[in-house]
Amino acid sequence: MTDQMIPPVSLTLDDTNPDVFAAELGEEFRRFGFAVISDHGIDQSIIDNAVDRAKAFFALPVETKQKYYIEGGAGQRGYTPFGREAAKGEAAIDLKEFWHVGRDLPPGHPFRATMPDNIVPSEIDDWEAVTRLYKTLDQLGMRLLRAVARDLVLPENFFDDPVTDGNSILRLLHYPAQESTLPEGSIRAAAHEDINTITLLLGAEEAGLQVIDRRTNEWIDVNPPAGCLVINVGDMLQRLTNNVLPSTTHRVVNPAPERQKFARYSVPFFLHFRPDYEIRTLDSCISDDNPNRYPEPITAQDYLLERLREIRLL
Numbered sequence: 445m446t447d448q449m450i451p452p453v454s455l456t457l458d459d460t461n462p463d464v465f466a467a468e469l470g471e472e473f474r475r476f477g478f479a480v481i482s483d484h485g486i487d488q489s490i491i492d493n494a495v496d497r498a499k500a501f502f503a504l505p506v507e508t509k510q511k512y513y514i515e516g517g518a519g520q521r522g523y524t525p526f527g528r529e530a531a532k533g534e535a536a537i538d539l540k541e542f543w544h545v546g547r548d549l550p551p552g553h554p555f556r557a558t559m560p561d562n563i564v565p566s567e568i569d570d571w572e573a574v575t576r577l578y579k580t581l582d583q584l585g586m587r588l589l590r591a592v593a594r595d596l597v598l599p600e601n602f603f604d605d606p607v608t609d610g611n612s613i614l615r616l617l618h619y620p621a622q623e624s625t626l627p628e629g630s631i632r633a634a635a636h637e638d639i640n641t642i643t644l645l646l647g648a649e650e651a652g653l654q655v656i657d658r659r660t661n662e663w664i665d666v667n668p669p670a671g672c673l674v675i676n677v678g679d680m681l682q683r684l685t686n687n688v689l690p691s692t693t694h695r696v697v698n699p700a701p702e703r704q705k706f707a708r709y710s711v712p713f714f715l716h717f718r719p720d721y722e723i724r725t726l727d728s729c730i731s732d733d734n735p736n737r738y739p740e741p742i743t744a745q746d747y748l749l750e751r752l753r754e755i756r757l758l
C-alpha cells in the first residue's frame with residue numbers, strides 16, 4: 445500500500461480546462477469508484493463551523509442525544525445512536541454515532557411526503573452552520589456531476605434536473621476514541637457501498653478510510669492530503685451507468701494504538717436523486733461487451749427503501 449494511490453485532481457482544472465478535469469475525474473471513478481479533489485474552494489470556516497456544531501452535539505450526555513433519535517424514522521433525520529447501523533450482511537455493529545440533516549423544502553412541496561422535516565438540537569447554538577455546509581456541498585455536488593456528465597458524453601446539464609430537490613443527506617459522523625475493550629469483530633465502519641448517486645466526503649484526513657482496489661481486491665488507504673475532498677460513486681449512479689462507474693466497497697478501520705485516544709469526525713454528503721427520478725440504464729453505457737444489467741428501471745425512492753431495509757435502518 446502506497447500513500448495516495450488515488451492522486452488529487454484540482455478543481456481549478458474545471459475552470460481552466462473542463463474537459464481535462466472531467467476526463468481525470470472519470471478515470472479515477474472508473475478505476476477506483478473514488479476520486480480525490482484538491483482546491484475544492486469551500487470556505488474552511490463553513491466546514492469548521494459545521495464540524496464544531498457536530499462536536500458539541502456528540503459531547504452531550506447520551507440521554508440528551510437520545511431525545512433526537514426518531515423511532516421508526518429509518519435514521520433519515522436527527523440522531524442515530526452508537527450501535528444502531530450495521531453494514532449490509534454484517535452482524536457486528538459499527539463503532540459510530542451520527543446525525544442526519546436533509547433538505548429543507550418549502551410548505552406544500554410534493555416531496556415532503558417522502559422527505560421528512562429536519563430537527564434541530566436546541567442545546568447547540570447556531571445549528572444554521574450545518575445547513576450552510578449542506579447547501580455548499582449540494583452546489584458543489586451539482587458542479588461535479590456536470591463533469592461526470594461531460595465524461596459520459598451526456599449533455600452537461602444531464603444531472604441538473606434529476607438531483608434538483610433530491611433526497612440528499614448530510615451526515616455528521618462521530619467515531620469515538622477507542623480506549624476500552626471493543627465489541628468482538630467491530631470496526632468504525634464495516635465494508636459497505638453507498639446507496640446514493642455520489643458522496644462528497646470531508647474529514648477523511650484522519651486515517652482509517654480504505655477502499656477495495658478493484659484490480660487486486662486488496663484494501664488501499666485513501667489518505668487524502670489535508671484540505672482535500674474525497675468523492676465516490678454510489679449504487680444509484682453505478683446502476684444508471686450500467687456499472688461503467690462502479691460503486692466501490694469501502695470501510696473505516698480502527699485506529700493504530702497511538703491514535704486510539706482520538707475520536708474521528710467525518711462529514712459525508714450523500715447526494716441523492718429526486719425521489720421520483722427513474723433510474724433507467726443510460727443507452728450510452730450499454731454495449732455488446734456490457735449488456736444492460738438492469739433492464740427494469742426503478743425510482744430513486746423505491747431503490748432507497750430497498751437498500752434501507754438491507755442495512756437494517758427500516
Ligand SMILES: O=C(O)CCC(=O)C(=O)O
Pocket residue numbers: 615617633638645647648653694695696710711712
Ligand atoms: O467516515 C468516513 O471516512 C467514511 C464514512 C462512510 O463511508 C459512510 O458513512 O458511508
Ligand SMILES: [Fe+2]
Pocket residue numbers: 636637638694
Ligand atoms: Fe460510505
